[in-house]
Amino acid sequence: MVGHWAIADHMLTGLVTDAPAAAEHTRGNLAGAVIHTDHGTQYTGRAFADACRQAGVHQSMSAIGSSADNALAESFNATFKRETLQGRRTCPSEREARLDAFGWLNRYNTRRRHSRLGQRSPIAYETALATTATTLAQAA
Structure with a gap:
């Protein structure tokens, strides 16, 4: 993700x-x-x-009233809010909100390791998938 x-x-x-x-x-x-x-x-x-x-x-x-089929998205959003707001109720400015969002998502995509992805970041996981797919296609 x-x-x-x-x-x-x-x-x-x-x-x-x-x-x-x-x-x-x-x-x-x-x-x-x-x-x-x-x-x-x-x-x-x-x-x-x-x-x-x-x-x-x-x-x-998701189905209306069901949190089960959107649990991943809800977990992602909750983590984003918790880690960017860090106890604040609001951001002082739109610029700071943008910088916080960009910084957090950059870290999430490139450096944050995920157990579901074999302790790799989303970008590392996607890169490995793309490399595997290309290698398999060339071998065929």
């Missing part, structure tokens, strides 16, 4: 379509990726569905 983000002082459609667009710009290709969201209107609208479809991203939504 590699995290990408967008930040704003609103929860309008433009915010949620910015995150997959930024991820696609950074990563080059999102084909086959899964994005998990809740049932907020910004995620159930046509603009977000179109943005996901254009990027080749599969939309996943």
Whole structure:
């Protein structure tokens, strides 16, 4: 799970379509990726569905009232909030919020080891998968 983000002082459609667009710009290709969201209107609208479809991203939504099928996303969000806010209720400025989010996600993606990924960071895990897939394709 590699995290990408967008930040704003609103929860309008433009915010949620910015995150997959930024991820696609950074990563080059999102084909086959899964994005998990809740049932907020910004995620159930046509603009977000179109943005996901254009990027080749599969939309996943938990069942209403069920926390079991979105536990990974909820855990990720809780860890992000706990480790970036660290006892604060708010950020002093939008700039500081952006810097905190960028710093945390950079560390999460590149250095934070995950037991589920064999004690590798998400980027190291993806790199190993890509190398394995390329090697297998060349061997065939």
